[in-house]
Amino acid sequence: MLAGKRVLVIIGGGIAAFKSLDLIRRLRERGATVTPVLTRAAEEFVTPLSTSALAGRKVYRDLFDLTDEAEMGHIELSRDADLLVVAPCTADLMAKMAGGHANDLASTVLLATDKRVLIAPAMNMRMWQHPATQRNLATLGGDGVLVVGPNEGDMACGEHGPGRMAEPLEIVAGVEAALMDGPLKGRHVLVTSGPTHEPIDPVRFIANRSSGTQGTAVARVLSALGARVTFVTGPASVAPPGGVEVVRVETARQMLAAVQAALPADAAVFAAAVADWRMAEDQPSKMKKDGSGKVPVLEFAENPDILATVSRMGEGRPGLVVGFAAETDEVIAHATAKRARKGCDWIVANDVSPETGIMGGSENAVTLISADGAEDWPRMGKDRVAARLAARIAKALT
């Protein structure tokens, strides 16, 4: 429920703008007050009249409108909300936000705000995949901007792929997660997720089969319980949840740096399947066959152990540090030893033998190992494991 919450909805110029009218309606149904802002391009897709009729309020349109400025200046407009939502957020709006531009009302409000910002990107899939957009996405994630979507599917331009704006109810869920007063409100929780990729040379890398499903589910539930979640993810095959701060990394060393930059945190959950080793030397050019039949021998160096580093950091250590242990035999004995070795508070241990179908699958059967001993949980969906773990974290922190 969003009763009493004030949401500023900035509608960008894209075909998905028509869905933002439904978004406004859904937010108001839940009790939110919605102030709409239209970019000039948005007015090509939806009219100011329909927007203000659905919002039940005046729609703001132009930076240099003296009447608007007299009623409510753009600085006040940017602060007079609990959350700013940009939907659809075009590639151009993302670029403006990442670059700190302020050349129209929407970008000025976004630069002047002291509130959290949630964007629902929508654009052609090539525009979404373009390195410039991906760079901007990473910058915005680092700035604490929350991202919902885009989804994959048929696009108005006739192509199929990632770029469709998230559905209004998915955006509403992101808004609720960002504004909700759950038991973890005011708490900051760090979650790592996904595999890491360790380059062998500029075109090859070492990876593992982690999909990021469990870490993503944990982050989603923690956020739904009201926590501010920083989600540091390797190249996972599932999309990150909405409503969290996403920091994308590739290697273990980048993941450690991102984790350290995100601290302090009240709790940290290390669900990532971090590569234990990387190449001992950086290879600046592609390794080639030389025709002699000789094969290269790769020399590895050990990666930093992020969980152990954070568990043993002394001052600034999160109050609760949770690790995962993927084992194939003697799960409890190995995981108990791992908890002691790494210095974390809890270990969520699971059996990832191929016959369990757990790694990369949708179910998990875990044992929670803490100072109190080992507690077996029945096999259940990764979402339910996440819900149970997040509830335990909430209990431990409150």
Ligand code: C5P
């Ligand atoms: O040692 P092992 O990889 O089995 O430990 C698993 C736990 O340690 C997971 O929580 C994982 O996220 C974390 N880990 C880490 N940094 C590493 C290796 C593992 O944070 N380099």
